[in-house]
Amino acid sequence: MRLYKVYNYFFVLLCSIVFSTLIQGKTTKPPIYVHYGLFVKKLSVDFKASTFHSEFYWWAIFTNDSTKTGISNDDILQFEYVNGIDVEVGSIKNEIQYSRKTGDTSLIMGFHQGQFYFTPDYSMYPFDEQVLDIIVENSLFPSSELIFISDTSSYIVSKQLSHLRGLSDDLIKSNKTGNYHIHKTDIAIVDGIYNTNFGDATAPNTSYYSRIKASILINRSFLPYISKLIIPLIIILILVYFVFFLPAEKLDIAAGLTVTSLLSAIAFQTAISTDIPEIGYIIYIDKVFYTCYFLIALSMAQSLITYYLDFSGEEKKVKLASRIDYIFRFLFPLLFFTAVILFAL
Numbered sequence: 001m002r003l004y005k006v007y008n009y010f011f012v013l014l015c016s017i018v019f020s021t022l023i024q025g026k027t028t029k030p031p032i033y034v035h036y037g038l039f040v041k042k043l044s045v046d047f048k049a050s051t052f053h054s055e056f057y058w059w060a061i062f063t064n065d066s067t068k069t070g071i072s073n074d075d076i077l078q079f080e081y082v083n084g085i086d087v088e089v090g091s092i093k094n095e096i097q098y099s100r101k102t103g104d105t106s107l108i109m110g111f112h113q114g115q116f117y118f119t120p121d122y123s124m125y126p127f128d129e130q131v132l133d134i135i136v137e138n139s140l141f142p143s144s145e146l147i148f149i150s151d152t153s154s155y156i157v158s159k160q161l162s163h164l165r166g167l168s169d170d171l172i173k174s175n176k177t178g179n180y181h182i183h184k185t186d187i188a189i190v191d192g193i194y195n196t197n198f199g200d201a202t203a204p205n206t207s208y209y210s211r212i213k214a215s216i217l218i219n220r221s222f223l224p225y226i227s228k229l230i231i232p233l234i235i236i237l238i239l240v241y242f243v244f245f246l247p248a249e250k251l252d253i254a255a256g257l258t259v260t261s262l263l264s265a266i267a268f269q270t271a272i273s274t275d276i277p278e279i280g281y282i283i284y285i286d287k288v289f290y291t292c293y294f295l296i297a298l299s300m301a302q303s304l305i306t307y308y309l310d311f312s313g314e315e316k317k318v319k320l321a322s323r324i325d326y327i328f329r330f331l332f333p334l335l336f337f338t339a340v341i342l343f344a345l
Contacts, residue, residue, distance in 0.1 A: 018328040028070060031144060032076060035061040036136065037151035038166045038214045042113075045132065045180060045218070048277050050120050051085065052132050055113040056166075058095075061151065063105045073106055075140055082192065082211065085115040122276050125283045126225045127344070129183065132216040137192050137209050148212040150187045166214060179224060182316070183217040229285065232268060236261050237292060237336065243299050244329045248310035248321050254303040262296045266288060283341055291339040295332060302328050 042055040060079075079092045095110035118132050138146050155165040163184040164172060166221050175182045192211045197203040240261045243254045269289045276283075302324060309321035 013176070026202055026264060029145070031062055031147045032069065032071065032141075033147050033149050034076065034138075035149050035151040037154050038134065039168065040166055040171060040214075040216070041168045043132070043171060043182075043216065046196050047120065047130075047131070047275070050277065051115050051117055053113075054132075054134065055111075056134070057109065057111050058136075059107065059109040059151070059154075061105065061107050065104045071141075071145075076138070076146065077108060078138055079142045080137050080139040081112075081114070081116070081149045082137050083117045083133060085117060087114060097323060114258075120277075122279055122283050124344075125276060125285055126159065126220055126229060127222070127284065129217060130180075130218040132218060134214045135192075135211055136214075137211045139209075141209075143191055143208045143210040147210045148189055150189065150212060152187075165215075180218045180220050183219055186215045188213050188215070229272065232312075233265070234291065235287070236264050236268070237295070240296050240299050241329075241332055243303055244325050244332065246303075248303075248306040248325075251303060251307045255300065258296050258300045258303070262293065265292050265296070287343045288340060288343065291343075299328070 036057050037059050039058075040054060040056040042053070044053040046052065060077065062076055064071060064073060064076060074093075077092060078090070078095075080089075081087050092110065095112050096108060097111055098107075098109040100107045116132070116134060118130065120128075120130055122128050136148070138148075140146075160167075161169070161268045166181070166185050166187065167182065172182070190211050190213050192209040194209070195205070196207075197205050239257050243257055246254055269286070272285060306321040306324050309317040309324075312318075
């Protein structure tokens with residue numbers, strides 16, 4: 001009898017779960033899928049302002065029967081540039097250049113030009129890599145009602161290189177001559193999270209909105225920075241390196257070389273810092289300059305030590321001074337190149 005009651009209980013529970021699932025499936029509307037694509041024509045980066053200007057075509061393909069969904073096509077096209085600068089609400093309608101409708105499927109194409117914010121990372125400057133994002137989101141519907149999908153099929157048909165999808169040929173060609181190099185592009189679907197109900201007590205405390213994020217990864221051209229940074233810095237260090245070939249009694253010449261090199265390095269670092277905005281962390285080139293300052297100070301200390309050893313007149317100390325000079329001829333470049341490599345790791 002008890003076993004019969006247990007079976008009966010589980011049967012009722014199973015029926016209630018199935019029934020609630022069926023009811024929920026009937027009442028919950030499937031989300032609208034928007035296939036979105038970008039084709040970037042122009043790109044200009046302002047590193048000091050942490051902004052970039054872009055001109056690009058965009059298109060959206062979606063299927064919507066407003067009589068069934070209760071959602072108009074205009075509401076679906078309420079796109080918002082999340083990181084756009086001075087973009088007016090609803091301005092997306094002014095960007096539309098072409099539209100076509102086949103049954104319930106719509107193709108909308110537009111053109112946008114404007115500025116966008118990006119979050120720079122200068123920790124490896126001047127060999128840094130920056131990510132320029134163009135983030136698009138529908139401002140009305142959460143991800144349970146509208147989901148973005150990258151229109152990958154359009155990129156495949158265009159036969160563009162997979163790592164440079166969405167870029168015009170003109171932009172790719174100019175990419176080879178500018179002060180930065182476009183490394184690759186990446187288009188991803190992410191969720192925008194809003195931890196607020198926007199004052200509506202009936203709304204959820206956390207909302208998720210589907211976003212399409214087109215990322216353009218750029219890095220600085222290497223060769224210009226060799227002439228601008230590496231060569232002048234090596235010349236400064238060569239002046240310091242001459243100290244180890246001077247007679248120990250020429251302390252005045254050694255002091256002149258080290259002090260001049262130190263002042264030149266400080267002025268050089270100050271001039272370079274104007275190329276990037278004020279930041280609150282130490283970057284790669286700063287570490288290289290700090291290494292130079294340490295080596296210049298070490299050279300000055302070595303000159304003082306060898307001077308006093310040689311000035312003593314004792315044969316052992318004079319030989320020790322010569323040996324220190326010899327050791328530092330190898331130690332000086334070894335310390336510099338070791339530091340440069342370690343800081344790059």
